[in-house]
Amino acid sequence: MIYIQQLRERYQLTIGYLGTIVIGIGIALLIPLLIVPIYKGEVEQIKYFLIPSVFSIVLGYIIRKANLDKEATLTLHEGGVIVVFAWFITIIISATPFILSGQLNFTQAMFESVSGWTTTGLSVVDVTKTPNTFLLWRSIMQFLGGAGLAVVMLSAIIGPHGLGLYNAEGRSDKLLPDVAKSTKLIMTIYLSYIVAGIVLYIIAGMNWFDAINHAIAALSTGGFSTKVDSIGEFNSVAIELITIVLMFLGTINFAAHFLLLKGEIKRFFKIGEIRFMFFILSLAIPITIVIALLGIYNTLGKTIRVGVFELVSALSTTGFSTVGYEGWPSFAIFIMIALMIIGGGAGSTAGGLKQYRVYIMLKSLIWNLKGYLVPRNTVRQEYVIRPEGKYYVPKKHIVEITAFATIYFIVYVIGVLIMLAYGFPLQESMFEFASTLGTVGLSVGITSPDTPVLILWSQILGMMLGRLEFFVFFFAGVKIIRDTKLMATSFKR
């Protein structure tokens, strides 16, 4: 009975923390209103943000007051529970402006909200008819869901010494000893990149509104665009180059940025995951261009531009595009699918299996083969270079990564099967769900306002599983069910 009592108190504490998060969302909802003085025609949009904002702030305040408010450190388990609860509240509140304004129905609004917060960038809105306040709100969700939620919630609440899955993702704790300090540092770095991106975009010819939205979307590997044809609308080499750089910066491990910024370029390029990323691209880009893309575009220059941009966008899981893929041969589409499944850097805002995991699996394969060739008592040098230095890879680490890859493929296959069951072709289904689960956001057309509701919901779930990492979900889910049962049982007595 004492345990049950404790459990209740802990949950009250957990809910108290949730209150703070809800207040935060309420404040975030006010940000899009900052541009109303400039776009005066959007005055009537104010209420769609103000109502949920006030509601959230009041609700959050009540939640916090009604529950324990004293300082206390959360345990690992509680951190997981908060993350899941916070996500549900966050995405529902974030969907309300779309619903209130009548632009989207509930499912579509939830889809857009989840796509934003997970930095996926798949969309069911028509950007040509969407007010600028809403376009900015989409970008804010991506920023908070990327740098914000990733860093603040996952790092600060679950903690850097938490779950094995952190280890499995190759986060680099040693470089970031102090969570609060490093969170601040990461946010500073991110904001600096974004400001730099905005300035460069404006120099390259974008207007300030497009520049803000695209810089945020590129760096958070989000990929929402204010244009129907995404980056392709600008048809500018300079803008494409800026975007490619921002996408790279967005998809790189936070810890690797420290090396970059400290000017330790040599150490930066020794990181296994970084080398692996450039290895993949230097293999995939020329092959795809030569075998599949030659002859599709007028000039060789255009072909190379397209090949580089789309493949970087896919691997970094950003999801910007400069062309449509209707005329692309299956060869190129298959390469894109493979890159989207591999995904971006570990410890970044990107999605997918993560380059680090794939790299470890390939390394493990090589170690395995070598194992047959050297005498049994040879000392093995089974390490990889991570941002913080050499890391000797234990078998347990490989087993955890395998578990992750296994569940990733299972969810992928189920997602594809759901699309197939609705009669979509295999190639399109494989592309679209790889894009969904990898939080990439590229589309070959399955995702639209007319998409069957069940597919949209399977995509919502896929994006969340892909972004939150399955184990957090599983972990918190089991704890919530267990605790609920326990409390319910004690209540009956």
Added chain:
Amino acid sequence: MIYIQQLRERYQLTIGYLGTIVIGIGIALLIPLLIVPIYKGEVEQIKYFLIPSVFSIVLGYIIRKANLDKEATLTLHEGGVIVVFAWFITIIISATPFILSGQLNFTQAMFESVSGWTTTGLSVVDVTKTPNTFLLWRSIMQFLGGAGLAVVMLSAIIGPHGLGLYNAEGRSDKLLPDVAKSTKLIMTIYLSYIVAGIVLYIIAGMNWFDAINHAIAALSTGGFSTKVDSIGEFNSVAIELITIVLMFLGTINFAAHFLLLKGEIKRFFKIGEIRFMFFILSLAIPITIVIALLGIYNTLGKTIRVGVFELVSALSTTGFSTVGYEGWPSFAIFIMIALMIIGGGAGSTAGGLKQYRVYIMLKSLIWNLKGYLVPRNTVRQEYVIRPEGKYYVPKKHIVEITAFATIYFIVYVIGVLIMLAYGFPLQESMFEFASTLGTVGLSVGITSPDTPVLILWSQILGMMLGRLEFFVFFFAGVKIIRDTKLMATSFKR
């Protein structure tokens, strides 16, 4: 220098063993001629078998005489080298009847030969125009490549305590302490099954020639048929049922047969891999029928018949079919692809990743998830049931299986890309190469006499890698290259 001398002697010994194998192939080439007295019209085919047969026997005899002939036990490494050399000689000699008779060109003949020996069953011959002696020769290759080569060469030469890959495949050594004895036992069991299959087929209405060929092809999970429409040609429920049972028997681990035959049915159904196989089928068959196949065939009965037969054929990697897949929705095709990639039982003549490996990966995932839920110092019960009993799975075992799965996927992706580069659609390419690498033999049409030569050769390589297991190949290849260099260097001095 002493080492070099020894190395030469060892290679002479290895080559001596090869001589024996070449003589064996020469004798096998005579078997199809046994039916000439019955099919008298095929007298003129005799020379196409007799010439390579005599050539092989003489060549084998010379090889054996010219090299050391004394008794000696081969080491592990030499076993691997023999397997690879023996395969190359075997498939070349086996292709000659097709070339001599002018039925196929060199590439096609090699394809047919490799397809037979690897028990794949993809074919570039037109069975309606192929003499019976050649049809029987195809079945004999499957029998020898299945039960014969698998058991005799891999078990006897490499030995049951050999390579880690054996362990990785979950071979059950404890049940089979004596290699020679167990080889004999396995051959006896196999031949009994085949005889039983022939008798049942004849009772069900097949003629004796079709019965022989189909019984062999089913049990060796080979899938070559004497009919264009494979088992579908007979349109008989009884024949389909017999075939399903034979396919199951063919795809089950050798060691599991011992339990079956000893009447230990309960223990048999406790084997993890067996339960997993039935689990997959009991999930995949009803889902595929309900979602994808309803309405395609006239009656519900026919639909169920087709669903069960094709899915068992795919998972067991046999490759018989009763229908074409032109009208099948992508949902069903995708399920078939997944089943072909999973593949048959470990320690059988089947191909694919192997059910055992997939089972271990899923178990590992479950153990991983459980690991987050139980206190850290809890004693874990991480074992699976193999035919010989409980097996506590070490992390090393899981890492080896992961390495295998990784290389399997890499080869699969490359194979698919080659087909895509020739302009074949994604769905067809994924199906055809899953079938190739898994030595299944089902086709959606890419494999034909008109297939581009490069694709045929990539399939030849795929079938061999799929059948021989990558590590044997790699292992022997590296040894041969190293030793050759060593001997060449010593020669220069």
